[in-house]
Amino acid sequence: xxxxxxxxxxxxxxxxxxxxxxxxxxxxxxxxxxxxxxxxxxxxxxxxxxxxxxxxxxxxxxxxxxxxxxxxxxxxxxxxxxxxxxxxxxxxxxxxxxxxxxxxxxxxxxxxxxxxxxxxxxxxxxxxxxxxxxxxxxxxxxxxxxxxxxxxxxxxxxxxxxxxxxxxxxxxxxxxxxxxxxxxxxxxxxxxxxxxxxxxxxxxxxxxxxxxxxxxxxxxxxxxxxxxxxxxxxxxxxxxxxxxxxxxxxxxxxxxxxxxxxxxxxxxxxxxxxxxxxxxxxxxxxxxxxxxxxxxxxxxxxxxxxxxxxxxxxxxxxxxxxxxxxxxxxxxxxxxxxxxxxxxxxxxxxxxxxxxxxxxxxxxxxxxxxxxxxxxxxxxxxxxxxxxxxxxxxxxxxxxxxxxxx
Ligand code: FEO
Numbered sequence: 001x002x003x004x005x006x007x008x009x010x011x012x013x014x015x016x017x018x019x020x021x022x023x024x025x026x027x028x029x030x031x032x033x034x035x036x037x038x039x040x041x042x043x044x045x046x047x048x049x050x051x052x053x054x055x056x057x058x059x060x061x062x063x064x065x066x067x068x069x070x071x072x073x074x075x076x077x078x079x080x081x082x083x084x085x086x087x088x089x090x091x092x093x094x095x096x097x098x099x100x101x102x103x104x105x106x107x108x109x110x111x112x113x114x115x116x117x118x119x120x121x122x123x124x125x126x127x128x129x130x131x132x133x134x135x136x137x138x139x140x141x142x143x144x145x146x147x148x149x150x151x152x153x154x155x156x157x158x159x160x161x162x163x164x165x166x167x168x169x170x171x172x173x174x175x176x177x178x179x180x181x182x183x184x185x186x187x188x189x190x191x192x193x194x195x196x197x198x199x200x201x202x203x204x205x206x207x208x209x210x211x212x213x214x215x216x217x218x219x220x221x222x223x224x225x226x227x228x229x230x231x232x233x234x235x236x237x238x239x240x241x242x243x244x245x246x247x248x249x250x251x252x253x254x255x256x257x258x259x260x261x262x263x264x265x266x267x268x269x270x271x272x273x274x275x276x277x278x279x280x281x282x283x284x285x286x287x288x289x290x291x292x293x294x295x296x297x298x299x300x301x302x303x304x305x306x307x308x309x310x311x312x313x314x315x316x317x318x319x320x321x322x323x324x325x326x327x328x329x330x331x332x333x334x335x336x337x338x339x340x341x342x343x344x345x346x347x348x349x350x351x352x353x354x355x356x357x358x359x360x361x362x363x364x365x366x367x368x369x370x371x372x373x374x375x376x377x378x379x380x381x382x383x384x385x386x387x388x389x390x391x392x393x394x395x396x397x398x399x400x401x402x403x404x405x406x
Contacts, residue, residue, distance in 0.1 A: 016056035016060060020055065037229050038085075043134040057087070077139075080166040080167055081103065102124045104127065104151050107151035137160065138157070138158050142212075147168050147208050162227055163223050168245070169226050181234045192303065194231065199302050200303065207249075223238060251339040252340060253307065253340070257287030259288075259304045260314065262346070269346065272391070301332070322359055
């Protein structure tokens with residue numbers, strides 16, 4: 001059964017939802033599923049904008065065949081060829097052998113590298129600033145390298161103001177019938193997944209996102225719709241999501257608040273983290289989120305680290321090092337280029353307490369533009385009551401840093 005939505009005039013969503021995939025890119029959990037968005041334009045010429053993951057190919061074909069209703073498919077325009085979007089390219093070429101493929105030079109190179117048999121077809125190589133007319137609609141192409149792969153571009157329909165934004169402005173989460181941002185409560189139900197998607201998938205490439213936002217800024221008043229490759233289509237309140245992308249890609253905290261990430265073996269470091277959270281709330285800082293790194297997926301930890309201004313790392317010492325899961329979190333923050341945060345540390349060790357110094361060294365040596373507060377809570381196995389003064393000093397240090405930042 002076909003499953004399509006009209007986006008505007010002669011443009012249709014022809015993508016699919018995936019609730020079967022457990023791990024996006026085989027690493028990030030997607031309990032709410034994901035959508036692979038593709039769009040079909042029924043102009044004088046017909047144009048398919050991107051394809052879908054192989055697992056959703058049948059749905060894509062049913063959707064396209066239904067809307068074409070016997071017309072030929074004239075163009076296949078590929079903004080991003082990563083297999084979650086490009087895997088069905090060959091199947092489209094088999095069904096519509098006369099289709100002309102529009103994409104970038106790098107994209108065609110990667111298609112060949114992935115073994116897609118495209119060279120028997122007419123390939124139209126485009127670059128930034130080129131335009132193409134399909135009848136009533138004229139589109140222009142804008143390079144978007146590293147958002148999220150080097151070959152990526154976005155396409156702007158100057159006739160109706162639709163921006164086909166590739167991975168930009170995407171999010172985890174299946175659409176399940178809904179399509180537009182104003183059909184969902186994005187802030188309540190989608191924002192966390194949008195942040196987790198952006199920060200984990202493209203977080204490393206903040207400057208490239210900034211470059212794309214700058215280019216989009218030049219035509220902002222002309223953009224009426226943003227059609228990403230995952231998640232809702234934006235047709236209202238575009239500034240809300242653009243501002244989020246701007247913050248995330250500049251590595252600016254979204255909220256003033258404290259993320260406490262703890263690594264605890266027997267519950268003692270966890271107890272100290274809870275005591276810290278309680279005292280912060282008593283002092284009026286109630287925007288506190290507490291996470292056990294051992295049972296929170298690192299993609300969520302990363303998303304929360306991008307959200308909050310302050311991060312407290314509380315770790316036991318393990319084999320004279322940082323607890324492995326906490327170390328992995330630190331490595332991931334570094335890999336995704338997180339910057340401009342204030343850290344505080346809690347360390348624990350029963351016979352050789354090393355984790356505090358090691359976390360401090362990692363943050364100082366391996367990460368950019370981070371501040372580590374001097375106040376540190378150091379535990380030997382257990383949070384004895386005589387340690388309360390040290391904890392209070394840490395709490396005051398965190399609270400003072402909020403005052404200094406204001
Ligand atoms: Fe959704 Fe970079 O692919």
